[in-house]
Amino acid sequence: MKGDRVTGISHRQDQDEFRGATGSLFRIALAPTIWAFHFLFCYAGAAVWCAKFGTPGGIAFLRLSIAGLTVLALLAIAWQGWRSYRQWAPHDHDDHVEGSHRFLGHAALLLSVISFVGVVYVAMPALFIGSCL
Amino acid sequence: MSICRRIRALHPVALPLLLGGCDGPQSALRPGGQDAAQLYLLFVVMLVGAVVLWLALNGLFFYFTRVNQQQFSLRHGNRIIIGAGVILPTVVVGSLLAWGLSIMPSQRAPGDGLVIRVTGEEWWWRVEYWPPGADAPIVSANEIRFPAGSRTELRLTARTYIHSLWIPSLGGKMDMIPGRETVLTLHPDLEGFYRGQCAEFCGASHAMMAFESVVMAPDDFDAWLAHEAAPASRPQTPMQVRGQDIFRDEGCGACHAIRGTEFTGSVGPDLTHLASRHSLAAGIMEVERDDLMRWIAHTRDIKPQVAMPPYDWLDAEELAALAAYLESLE
Ligand SMILES: [Cu+2]
Numbered sequence: 001m002k003g004d005r006v007t008g009i010s011h012r013q014d015q016d017e018f019r020g021a022t023g024s025l026f027r028i029a030l031a032p033t034i035w036a037f038h039f040l041f042c043y044a045g046a047a048v049w050c051a052k053f054g055t056p057g058g059i060a061f062l063r064l065s066i067a068g069l070t071v072l073a074l075l076a077i078a079w080q081g082w083r084s085y086r087q088w089a090p091h092d093h094d095d096h097v098e099g100s101h102r103f104l105g106h107a108a109l110l111l112s113v114i115s116f117v118g119v120v121y122v123a124m125p126a127l128f129i130g131s132c133l
Numbered sequence: 134m135s136i137c138r139r140i141r142a143l144h145p146v147a148l149p150l151l152l153g154g155c156d157g158p159q160s161a162l163r164p165g166g167q168d169a170a171q172l173y174l175l176f177v178v179m180l181v182g183a184v185v186l187w188l189a190l191n192g193l194f195f196y197f198t199r200v201n202q203q204q205f206s207l208r209h210g211n212r213i214i215i216g217a218g219v220i221l222p223t224v225v226v227g228s229l230l231a232w233g234l235s236i237m238p239s240q241r242a243p244g245d246g247l248v249i250r251v252t253g254e255e256w257w258w259r260v261e262y263w264p265p266g267a268d269a270p271i272v273s274a275n276e277i278r279f280p281a282g283s284r285t286e287l288r289l290t291a292r293t294y295i296h297s298l299w300i301p302s303l304g305g306k307m308d309m310i311p312g313r314e315t316v317l318t319l320h321p322d323l324e325g326f327y328r329g330q331c332a333e334f335c336g337a338s339h340a341m342m343a344f345e346s347v348v349m350a351p352d353d354f355d356a357w358l359a360h361e362a363a364p365a366s367r368p369q370t371p372m373q374v375r376g377q378d379i380f381r382d383e384g385c386g387a388c389h390a391i392r393g394t395e396f397t398g399s400v401g402p403d404l405t406h407l408a409s410r411h412s413l414a415a416g417i418m419e420v421e422r423d424d425l426m427r428w429i430a431h432t433r434d435i436k437p438q439v440a441m442p443p444y445d446w447l448d449a450e451e452l453a454a455l456a457a458y459l460e461s462l463e
Contacts, residue, residue, distance in 0.1 A: 004321050117223050121230060128234035133241040
């Protein structure tokens with residue numbers, strides 16, 4: 001038998017929906033993943049730089065790299081947040097129905113917001129601390 | 134005026150239990166220098182902020198559940214959640230983070246000249262004073278002295294395990310890591326005695342790894358340092374001479390140095406001016422007859438796993454002579 005007798009959703013419809021959802025699921029993880037890699041690069045970068053070159057070499061390059069990395073990460077997260085927002089609240093949306101597609105957009109948007117804040121916090125030490133000590 | 138004194142002024146009789154950690158030579162709530170004062174201010178602001186937040190949050194709970202139980206529109210509710218639940222905490226935590234980070238460089242600001250190297254040993258502190266221009270250190274142990282009113286640089290390392298140096302009344306902690314050098318600078322202002330403590334669990338006698346710290350007027354400090362650099366005084370009384378003989382015969386000099394004598398060991402603390410220190414065996418006893426005798430005869434009962442063996446075969450008379458000699462090392 002094809003489809004579900006109770007919901008009336010056909011097997012094919014189900015599959016399409018699922019395919020769309022996997023895309024959204026991956027997208028949900030995107031912002032936190034950027035945050036994680038930004039964290040990794042900043043901390044590992046600072047540790048390696050300070051161990052190999054230390055303060056005498058100056059850490060201007062290190063701080064600039066962290067700044068650059070941060071701008072990239074924030075742009076990517078903002079773009080991802082915007083896409084999630086569109087997915088959550090399309091122009092013709094109805095406030096009272098939030099299907100799985102829109103729900104995933106909503107979740108991705110919230111995760112983008114927290115990842116954005118996370119990336120800013122991770123980068124802040126480079127703003128204040130000017131030496132390897 | 135510190136919080137402690139302020140609360141005590143309000144309520145002089147009660148509260149002593151509550152304020153147990155407030156006063157005394159090892160309290161971060163009684164700052165004796167610039168760095169500790171900064172941390173103290175940070176603490177007070179966080180404490181007051183937390184209390185205000187707690188009151189506000191519970192006040193709002195109370196208001197909306199008991200006083201004004203009206204329903205909110207979805208839009209209004211969302212605004213409250215986004216404003217008070219997302220934006221407010223992000224801004225508050227972000228500002229605290231910025232403030233805390235802005236303090237960190239000043240706690241590592243360059244020193245004014247004097248460098249003190251401290252090595253975390255098992256379970257005591259090797260201390261070397263390097264005044265500006267010195268090419269050899271003035272060696273001491275288990276006590277760190279500072280001149281008041283200037284910034285002193287502490288260069289820290291450790292022998293086997295990771296330790297952490299912390300003088301709560303003077304500043305923050307800093308790890309001591311084998312094979313690495315970490316730096317902490319302190320700017321004490323108030324002369325007096327402060328207590329320091331190892332702040333990183335390091336093994337059997339971790340809890341007994343403390344030290345006295347003395348902040349002195351700069352002139353007094355210079356005089357003291359000159360005295361510390363001088364060799365040990367010679368034994369005077371027959372008892373002290375006998376003590377020195379026992380020290381030699383028992384091989385104490387293989388581990389301990391007493392400058393000006395043939396004893397040059399470096400496994401244990403330098404004892405050249407032991408008697409002018411304010412504590413014995415890293416902050417746990419006093420430099421006086423009974424404690425010295427007890428320490429020499431029962432080292433490992435007092436401090437588990439110390440490298441110094443217990444000399445329990447010495448009789449009371451021999452121990453007393455040893456103690457008399459050590460007490461003469463002003
Ligand atoms: Cu320790």
